Amino acid sequence: MRAAGGVSGPPVPSNGAGELLQLLRDGRPRTRAELAKLTGLARSTVGQRVDALLATGLLGPVGEAASTGGRPPVRFAFNPQARVVVGADIGATHGHVALTDLLGRPLCEIAEPITITDGPAPVLDWLATTIERLLTQSGRDRTDLVGIGIGLPGPVEHSTGRPMQPPIMPGWDRYDVPHHLATALQLDTGPSAGSATGPVPVLVDNDVNIMALGEHAAAHPHVQHLLFVKVATGIGAGIISGGRLHRGAVGAAGDLGHVAAPGHAQVLCRCGNTGCLEAVAGGPAITASLHAHGITAISNEDIVQLVRSGSIPTAHAVRQAGRTIGEVLATCVSLLNPSVIVIGGSLAGAGESLIAGVREVVYGRSLPLATSDLQIVPATTGRQAGVIGAATMVTQHVLTADRIDHAIATQSMSHAASATA
Numbered sequence: 374m375r376a377a378g379g380v381s382g383p384p385v386p387s388n389g390a391g392e393l394l395q396l397l398r399d400g401r402p403r404t405r406a407e408l409a410k411l412t413g414l415a416r417s418t419v420g421q422r423v424d425a426l427l428a429t430g431l432l433g434p435v436g437e438a439a440s441t442g443g444r445p446p447v448r449f450a451f452n453p454q455a456r457v458v459v460g461a462d463i464g465a466t467h468g469h470v471a472l473t474d475l476l477g478r479p480l481c482e483i484a485e486p487i488t489i490t491d492g493p494a495p496v497l498d499w500l501a502t503t504i505e506r507l508l509t510q511s512g513r514d515r516t517d518l519v520g521i522g523i524g525l526p527g528p529v530e531h532s533t534g535r536p537m538q539p540p541i542m543p544g545w546d547r548y549d550v551p552h553h554l555a556t557a558l559q560l561d562t563g564p565s566a567g568s569a570t571g572p573v574p575v576l577v578d579n580d581v582n583i584m585a586l587g588e589h590a591a592a593h594p595h596v597q598h599l600l601f602v603k604v605a606t607g608i609g610a611g612i613i614s615g616g617r618l619h620r621g622a623v624g625a626a627g628d629l630g631h632v633a634a635p636g637h638a639q640v641l642c643r644c645g646n647t648g649c650l651e652a653v654a655g656g657p658a659i660t661a662s663l664h665a666h667g668i669t670a671i672s673n674e675d676i677v678q679l680v681r682s683g684s685i686p687t688a689h690a691v692r693q694a695g696r697t698i699g700e701v702l703a704t705c706v707s708l709l710n711p712s713v714i715v716i717g718g719s720l721a722g723a724g725e726s727l728i729a730g731v732r733e734v735v736y737g738r739s740l741p742l743a744t745s746d747l748q749i750v751p752a753t754t755g756r757q758a759g760v761i762g763a764a765t766m767v768t769q770h771v772l773t774a775d776r777i778d779h780a781i782a783t784q785s786m787s788h789a790a791s792a793t794a
């Protein structure tokens with residue numbers, strides 16, 4: 374199966390219904406007359422397209438519009454409950470899976486400890502079982518599922534869904550993640566699958582890109598240029614440019630963890646290089662510096678708890694890490710000119726200490742024009758960023774105009790075939 378790219382099967386002519394749905398995805402109910410006025414199309418054409426969308430369930434009637442007399446006209450709106458999506462956030466030691474609606478809003482969730490180093494087969498079998506459990510829990514049928522989105526803690530070739538030389542995932546290099554899940558769940562991935570949006574794609578990306586998509590969709594949907602920075606044991610960024618995720622030539626865009634932090638050439642990094650940003654400002658670097666002050670912190674959660682309980686040396690160390698991250702981000706601001714930088718990841722819970730350090734350096738180092746409109750804010754989606762982002766990746770993929778048109782065409786062809794059988 375193909376994880377991404379063009380619609381499979383023979384090309385079908387656009388029937389225009391998919392384009393009409395894009396207009397309605399803002400959630401506002403509209404009458405046929407309002408849609409005709411908005412699109413400049415004939416009433417009869419709008420009527421046909423509305424009927425085609427009603428048949429898929431993606432559009433539904435809601436209430437009645439005010440009428441000047443006679444039978445009141447019906448309003449129609451996008452129905453996000455019509456289908457469900459799976460968003461999965463797989464970390465080194467945790468698995469978090471949510472069943473969401475078509476707006477990426479979680480309907481039910483399961484979070485359990487997993488071990489990524491067990492290798493792909495046990496972890497993906499756990500994921501398949503968890504998806505079955507969520508479908509049963511929510512009472513949704515397998516045919517309601519339009520796609521599965523997965524975030525993994527390493528580099529991923531998004532077009533094939535295969536991890537590429539992931540440093541903390543032994544056994545996963547180039548593993549065909551979509552194929553494993555499609556087989557385990559017996560997904561109908563062909564062009565004539567029963568679902569109203571066609572085949573059920575399995576899309577995979579790295580965890581930071583997924584979190585950037587989730588935070589963008591949930592908190593900054595109208596922002597065109599956004600940089601999401603994950604600060605945890607490692608440090609990485611997801612880049613939204615022109616409203617879309619920017620992955621780069623081989624999916625490595627935003628890998629800030631191993632960019633050189635100025636003035637730290639002596640610090641050895643796990644990648645074998647020296648002076649890398651995450652070796653200087655990541656969670657383990659902060660716990661090591663606290664150790665020198667006689668403060669015991671083992672995990673990132675310990676650091677966050679210490680800051681919250683008022684430990685001044687910890688707040689100081691976190692703020693210093695923020696400054697170091699800010700040095701690298703000042704360069705990113707000059708290069709990308711984002712209007713929002715979101716700071717997320719498990720150390721973002723340390724709140725103002727981290728962000729204050731980032732702001733101090735970014736605003737101080739960047740040219741006024743680049744920062745005149747720049748906000749540096751904490752992430753709002755917290756632990757849900759990954760699952761919301763993974764589901765958003767799927768809805769952006771399956772609800773495009775050409776995929777909706779293709780699904781409507783194949784559905785009517787299969788209806789015609791079963792009628793003549």
Ligand SMILES: [Zn+2]
Nearest residue numbers: 631642644649
């Ligand atoms: Zn490094």
